[in-house]
Amino acid sequence: MKSYNAKNPQECKICGYKLSHNKQGRFTQHLKEHNFTLDSYLSKYYYSYQDLKCNRDSCNNMVSLTRGIPNKFCSSSCRQKKPPLICAECGSDFEAKNRNTKTCSSVCAKKIKSKKITLWHKGMHPDEKQKHFKRIITKTAATRRNNNTPSWNSGKKGIYSETTINKIRQATLKQMKEKVFRKTNIEIIIEKFLMKNKINYRYSYILENRQFVFLLIDYKIIIECDGDYWHANPKFYPFPKEWQEERIKIDLIKNGIAITNGYKIIRFWEDDILNNLQYVERIIYDLLATT
Structure with missing residues (x-):
């Protein structure tokens, strides 16, 4: 960029008027006839866009002129700012008050967090991973029990159309058949006993179109493992909520389906499986012996 110099010959780009210099401001006076100041004239007819762009990379503002020469920055804030930060995810430049910020946006932050979690899970031993998810599930269930806050659509009617309900049911049945969901803790305990x-x-x-937890194939016996909270164990929930009553009705329907099709069905509460497993095992042994 060649900076403006008042000592050099001056030529008006508007009308062609020429002067040998502008040391006394005669050329500046001439520009007033065209309703221009010297700075506005130079900005429009002398300097290019790149000459007038703020030197800060992340800023696209235009700078002002001082005695015909472009300033380096558009404002004092740009002058005082430190070099832009570089996003650890996408590599783009960004500004942040906290210089320890690693990402340019919440989207990039979530991507980095997701990658870290993925690596963490891959590095976990299967037993450790199982314990980790068990803690999460147990904590979530305990919180919902304490706050009496089941899932938003639990036990509610009229939320979905019949078409949507059928789609959900078919998708759920497909998951059940393909066994792509995680077993509950009490189901794992019973499964270990069977194995x-x-x-x-x-x-x-x-x-x-109903899912039952275990079928003892050689005995035509169905075993259900009922969570205390979701199935309203009367020991803890003598007065079940409306949504729990709906769950109880579903359990009764499943009992009827099993019996109608020639199966024996037995249900065990979560509390019994966790705290009185010998009692549960004894009932299963007795049932097998009499079938």
């Missing part, structure tokens, strides 16, 4: 005793079973048995 230990070499009892032939099928997990997630579908009957008349």
